Amino acid sequence: GQQVMQIPQYQHVQEGEDFTTYCNSSTTLSNIQWYKQRPGGHPVFLIQLVKSGEVKKQKRLTFQFGEAKKNSSLHITATQTTDVGTYFCRSSGTYKYIFGTGTRLKVLA
Amino acid sequence: DGGITQSPKYLFRKEGQNVTLSCEQNLNHDAMYWYRQDPGQGLRLIYYSQIVNDFQKGDIAEGYSVSREKKESFPLTVTSAQKNPTAFYLCASRISGGRDTGELFFGEGSRLTVL
Numbered sequence: 689g690q691q692v693m694q695i696p697q698y699q700h701v702q703e704g705e706d707f708t709t710y711c712n713s714s715t716t717l718s719n720i721q722w723y724k725q726r727p728g729g730h731p732v733f734l735i736q737l738v739k740s741g742e743v744k745k746q747k748r749l750t751f752q753f754g755e756a757k758k759n760s761s762l763h764i765t766a767t768q769t770t771d772v773g774t775y776f777c778r779s780s781g782t783y784k785y786i787f788g789t790g791t792r793l794k795v796l797a
Numbered sequence: 798d799g800g801i802t803q804s805p806k807y808l809f810r811k812e813g814q815n816v817t818l819s820c821e822q823n824l825n826h827d828a829m830y831w832y833r834q835d836p837g838q839g840l841r842l843i844y845y846s847q848i849v850n851d852f853q854k855g856d857i858a859e860g861y862s863v864s865r866e867k868k869e870s871f872p873l874t875v876t877s878a879q880k881n882p883t884a885f886y887l888c889a890s891r892i893s894g895g896r897d898t899g900e901l902f903f904g905e906g907s908r909l910t911v912l
Contacts, residue, residue: 721900730887731840733900776839778901785830785901787840 692779694788702796707764709791711777720760721778722751725790731776734762767795799824803888803904810875810882810911818873818907820888828891829871830901833857833884840887846871875909883911 691714701707711720719738723731735744737753737760744751750763764771772795777788801822810816820829828847832840842855846865860879865871871890875882885908889901 723901730903730906731901732903736900785842787832789839792837 692777692786692788694775694777694791696791697789698792698794700794700796701767703769704766707767707771707793709762709775709777709793711760711762711788713758713779716757717760717779718757719780720753721780722760722762723776723778723787724773725776726773729773736780764793767793769795769797771795801888801890801902801904803886803907805907806905808907808909810909812911813877815874815876816882816909818875818886818888818909820871820873820904821869822871822890822902822904823869824890824892824902825868826890826892826902827868828893829865830889830891831855831861831863831871831873832887832889834887834906835884843873843886882909884909 693712695710719736721736722734724734725731735751737751740757741755742753748765752761760777762775774790774792776790779786804819830845831843833843834840841857843857843861844852844855844863846852849865849868852863852865860876862874885906887906888904891901892899
């Protein structure tokens with residue numbers, strides 16, 4: 689069955705450092721979504737990627753979809769304390785919408 | 798303001814009791830979902846409904862039940878058969894229940910603690 693793994697599981701960075709989380713699927717994805725969940729909060733949609741090799745940017749966040757549509761990455765440039773939270777990818781190849789395991793980011797001021 | 802409302806936000810239950818978590822949306826979305834999140838863990842799908850009067854089991858449906866009698870409402874009952882019910886429960890909705898994708902909108906969650 690379809691599996692979605694995210695790495696790393698945890699990441700601690702100093703404020704101002706960059707951060708990247710990777711999402712890897714065992715099967716080809718039709719598209720992929722990214723969500724952010726602040727501590728104690730609920731997941732909030734960030735972006736959706738559909739095309740092979742697609743790259744999208746939102747201010748300091750850069751999202752990329754692999755050429756084979758089996759992996760994706762989220763890169764944050766110059767992290768800020770407001771970036772703290774858990775970042776999830778979500779594959780959209782089935783009705784059941786499998787979430788990745790998540791990467792928890794802590795930013796040290 | 799359109800959105801998803803979950804209640805209660807916090808709930809304490811004694812072992813052996815059933816509890817029902819409410820989820821109401823006024824987004825006119827067809828699809829609704831229930832997820833369970835344990836500390837430091839990802840989201841696991843309990844049940845989902847793509848249309849009124851229809852729902853399907855997710856990956857961890859045992860010990861849970863749902864109904865979808867109205868488009869706006871998708872209550873989740875945590876029964877006494879659920880062995881480890883203490884968790885954070887998230888309800889979500891999506892505009893379409895079909896194969897076309899769309900973002901999930903989440904409620905603020907209900908935190909259930911079994912004493």
